[in-house]
Amino acid sequence: MRIAWEDYPASASFDELIGPGGAPRPAAIALIEFLSALGPEELATRQKAADVAIRSMGITFTVYHEEGGSIDRAWPLDIIPRVIALDEWQRIEAGLQQRAQALNMFIDDIYHEQRIVRDGVFPRGYLADSANFRSQCVGIHPPQHIWAHICGSDLVRGADGTVYVLEDNLRVPSGVSYMLENRQVVKRVFPEVFEAAGILPVDDYPSQLFDMLRALAPAGVDQPEVVVLTPGIYNSAYFEHSYLAHQMGCELAEGRDLVVGDDDIVYMRTIVGWQRVDVIYRRVDDLFLDPEVFRADSTLGVRGLMRAWRAGNVALANAPGAGVADDKLVYTFVPAMIKYYLDQDAILPNVPSFLCAEGDQCAHVLANLATLVVKPANESGGYGMLMGPKSSLAERKQFTQLIQLNPRNYIAQPVISLSTTPTLVEGGIEPRHLDLRPFILSGREVQVTTGGLTRVAMRKGSLVVNSSQGGGSKDTWIVDTSADYAFARS
Amino acid sequence: MLSRVADNLYWMARYLERTENLARLVDVSAGLMLDLPPRLSPGWQPLVKITGNDSLYAEQERDYSEKSAVKFIVASAKNPGSMMTSIARAREIARTVRDILPREVWEQINELYLYVGEHAAEASARRTRYGFLGRVISSTHALTGMFEGIFNEGDALSFLTLGRNIERADMTSRIVDVRAAAMMTGPSAAQLGAFETVLWMGVLRSLSGYQMYRLKTRERVYGAGVVRFLLADEQFPRACVCCLRRAEDVLHRLPNSEPLLRRVSRMRRAIHHTRFEALEQGELHEFIDRLQVSLARTNDELARIYFVGHSALQADVAPILAYQSQAQNDKQITA
Numbered sequence: 001m002r003i004a005w006e007d008y009p010a011s012a013s014f015d016e017l018i019g020p021g022g023a024p025r026p027a028a029i030a031l032i033e034f035l036s037a038l039g040p041e042e043l044a045t046r047q048k049a050a051d052v053a054i055r056s057m058g059i060t061f062t063v064y065h066e067e068g069g070s071i072d073r074a075w076p077l078d079i080i081p082r083v084i085a086l087d088e089w090q091r092i093e094a095g096l097q098q099r100a101q102a103l104n105m106f107i108d109d110i111y112h113e114q115r116i117v118r119d120g121v122f123p124r125g126y127l128a129d130s131a132n133f134r135s136q137c138v139g140i141h142p143p144q145h146i147w148a149h150i151c152g153s154d155l156v157r158g159a160d161g162t163v164y165v166l167e168d169n170l171r172v173p174s175g176v177s178y179m180l181e182n183r184q185v186v187k188r189v190f191p192e193v194f195e196a197a198g199i200l201p202v203d204d205y206p207s208q209l210f211d212m213l214r215a216l217a218p219a220g221v222d223q224p225e226v227v228v229l230t231p232g233i234y235n236s237a238y239f240e241h242s243y244l245a246h247q248m249g250c251e252l253a254e255g256r257d258l259v260v261g262d263d264d265i266v267y268m269r270t271i272v273g274w275q276r277v278d279v280i281y282r283r284v285d286d287l288f289l290d291p292e293v294f295r296a297d298s299t300l301g302v303r304g305l306m307r308a309w310r311a312g313n314v315a316l317a318n319a320p321g322a323g324v325a326d327d328k329l330v331y332t333f334v335p336a337m338i339k340y341y342l343d344q345d346a347i348l349p350n351v352p353s354f355l356c357a358e359g360d361q362c363a364h365v366l367a368n369l370a371t372l373v374v375k376p377a378n379e380s381g382g383y384g385m386l387m388g389p390k391s392s393l394a395e396r397k398q399f400t401q402l403i404q405l406n407p408r409n410y411i412a413q414p415v416i417s418l419s420t421t422p423t424l425v426e427g428g429i430e431p432r433h434l435d436l437r438p439f440i441l442s443g444r445e446v447q448v449t450t451g452g453l454t455r456v457a458m459r460k461g462s463l464v465v466n467s468s469q470g471g472g473s474k475d476t477w478i479v480d481t482s483a484d485y486a487f488a489r490s
Numbered sequence: 491m492l493s494r495v496a497d498n499l500y501w502m503a504r505y506l507e508r509t510e511n512l513a514r515l516v517d518v519s520a521g522l523m524l525d526l527p528p529r530l531s532p533g534w535q536p537l538v539k540i541t542g543n544d545s546l547y548a549e550q551e552r553d554y555s556e557k558s559a560v561k562f563i564v565a566s567a568k569n570p571g572s573m574m575t576s577i578a579r580a581r582e583i584a585r586t587v588r589d590i591l592p593r594e595v596w597e598q599i600n601e602l603y604l605y606v607g608e609h610a611a612e613a614s615a616r617r618t619r620y621g622f623l624g625r626v627i628s629s630t631h632a633l634t635g636m637f638e639g640i641f642n643e644g645d646a647l648s649f650l651t652l653g654r655n656i657e658r659a660d661m662t663s664r665i666v667d668v669r670a671a672a673m674m675t676g677p678s679a680a681q682l683g684a685f686e687t688v689l690w691m692g693v694l695r696s697l698s699g700y701q702m703y704r705l706k707t708r709e710r711v712y713g714a715g716v717v718r719f720l721l722a723d724e725q726f727p728r729a730c731v732c733c734l735r736r737a738e739d740v741l742h743r744l745p746n747s748e749p750l751l752r753r754v755s756r757m758r759r760a761i762h763h764t765r766f767e768a769l770e771q772g773e774l775h776e777f778i779d780r781l782q783v784s785l786a787r788t789n790d791e792l793a794r795i796y797f798v799g800h801s802a803l804q805a806d807v808a809p810i811l812a813y814q815s816q817a818q819n820d821k822q823i824t825a
Contacts, residue, residue: 057593058585058600233586246589257492269493271645271796272745 027085076472095348107147137321149317157419177240186475206247212443216315224278260304451476497797503653505580510630518696534559565610659733
């Protein structure tokens with residue numbers, strides 16, 4: 001039996017695979033034909049095979065429960081891929097490169113001359129109140145003037161097809177391992193389609209990451225020792241920390257494995273004694289990094305790490321303090337930054353945003369809470385938000401108070417009707433909303449992953465894609481439909 | 491290699507080996523009960539004793555029935571020495587060192603963990619027991635094969651090999667100790683005479699050693715012969731001396747291992763020179779006791795040298811750098 005795409009419900013949202021009128025979009029033709037030929041039963045069988053593979057490969061993520069402690073759950077993957085045409089992707093890629101470049105210039109400027117503040121482009125007051133500005137980082141020169149070596153930017157597509165940047169994650173963004181694992185699993189369950197569809201590979205991320213990290217080593221170190229620093233097995237992203245260390249062939253260290261000597265050099269405890277560490281890809285938050293400088297009660301960090309970093313004896317990626325640009329209020333200034341530092345227009349637009357810190361905008365937000373999304377400036381993972389159209393009167397009252405109490409901490413945006421894509425659900429294939437998190441590596445050059453991690457809201461009509469809140473994921477295909485590629489494959 | 495990682499690998503190997511040994515023990519004990527007349531059957535108590543948790547057992551179970559004992563040894567999450575606990579710990583550790591394990595190794599451990607969790611009840615029913623235990627044993631064999639077949643030689647493999655062999659030597663010595671005690675003393679010792687051969691064959695089988703014993707010794711199965719074979723044989727991989735020799739081979743390749751090497755080779759020579767035929771049961775027990783204390787000290791010494799040592803930071807730096815450049819030279823030569 002073939003899949004009846006004519007029954008696939010049309011909606012007001014943009015669909016990634018099926019165009020208006022039920023015809024597949026050009027880059028998705030090969031995939032849709034393949035799926036149709038498989039039929040619904042076979043598709044369900046392959047989904048089961050994927051679930052089994054994920055379970056036995058032990059691809060997990062950790063969720064916290066107030067009662068049960070942390071629980072390891074199998075990673076949710078919907079096997080129908082999300083497809084983006086190569087030419088569209090190239091434009092997105094250029095937009096992300098431009099953005100990462102401007103963000104790094106902004107952070108470096110903020111911790112040195114603050115020209116952007118002096119020139120009146122970025123208000124001084126916003127900086128003073130930023131929760132992620134680290135005064136301890138002022139005046140420090142990280143290698144290559146780069147602070148946010150790894151950035152995960154969330155992209156969404158509106159009803160008219162426009163791709164917006166929703167936020168930039170510059171602290172310890174996660175998800176890239178799932179992007180890589182999703183591909184492995186989908187290759188296992190759909191081997192046939194990879195031969196014909198012109199799908200670009202994603203596998204070179206770990207080696208690009210490793211090369212970027214190695215290049216950060218202090219001058220004069222030939223064979224740098226690179227380690228991944230994890231908070232440990234109970235962290236929700238532990239799977240990823242371990243995965244990346246494995247893929248890069250470097251040590252996965254915890255804070256207790258490392259020590260900073262009186263010589264301000266970082267050492268790790270090995271079976272042959274103390275061994276010097278040159279580059280740390282840290283997945284521990286700023287405030288837990290060094291009890292000498294930040295939270296004194298942290299047991300996850302390394303005492304003296306900031307001393308070693310300041311002395312230039314170790315490189316930290318991302319650099320402490322990079323999160324200053326992770327603030328949602330700072331986010332609203334990114335197009336202005338691109339203009340200011342690069343003298344270019346932003347290729348990718350921001351979602352239009354209202355700053356509660358500005359009196360007139362705040363009044364507009366408070367008057368229109370029922371139609372807006374309100375976001376705290378410094379949270380991630382979708383926590384602490386108000387989804388206006390779905391909120392109760394009591395919730396709106398609560399947010400009115402919260403905003404009035406601390407306007408700096410909130411921005412508001414119109415609800416973007418996220419694009420949808422065909423997704424396997426009980427009883428067939430239905431559209432579900434999704435976003436995309438590509439990862440951008442900034443070193444001597446700026447590289448973007450081929451596609452990224454597609455997260456999908458598994459509940460009908462839901463816009464919440466976070467895996468901690470019931471979201472799923474998809475393999476993301478950047479598809480080259482050009483004749484050359486098809487020829488090379490045939 | 492990070493000390494913490496070495497520590498974890500060592501214990502992961504110990505827990506995996508323990509999982510296998512527990513499966514062997516249950517399998518062979520169950521077989522033994524079928525061979526002996528009920529009045530002479532040693533019952534399930536010695537088995538609980540071998541796993542070293544008899545007092546805990548007394549707290550949790552009422553009698554030494556087959557069902558209670560097997561459940562306690564295989565499936566109990568409250569028994570720190572059970573198969574379930576062992577494989578769960580091995581998996582938990584594997585998760586923390588996953589970055590250095592080949593993917594197949596992690597998947598195999600994960601699958602074994604899921605399997606034991608879902609099928610442990612099958613060990614209690616006689617009809618399904620053999621299939622369940624057989625699968626556990628062959629899964630751990632597959633793991634040993636992977637360590638041999640797809641794991642780089644080097645520090646990681648060294649600590650895995652150490653863990654496996656020390657656990658194995660420990661378990662073999664426990665089995666010999668408890669079985670010897672059950673057979674040589676007690677009220678029914680005299681009546682057991684006729685069944686002595688059967689019992690010692692069971693001990694050999696629990697360690698997959700029956701055929702190897704026959705091939706190697708070309709003599710009938712008898713108590714002192716089996717004890718000598720299981721403790722002192724240099725070639726049977728589950729014999730204590732063979733395990734210790736393998737541990738020595740590994741230690742030779744690790745830095746700073748001199749004190750450990752001295753201890754292990756002293757143990758090995760002591761076993762080698764013992765005349766088991768001349769030992770009374772009490773003396774054998776004392777001998778094995780000393781062996782186990784020495785194995786425990788080896789364990790502590792390993793921890794001191796490789797896992798938690800290195801407290802004096804600066805003093806340690808110089809020799810390490812020497813080792814490092816040595817390692818780098820090696821790399822260049824092999825590259």
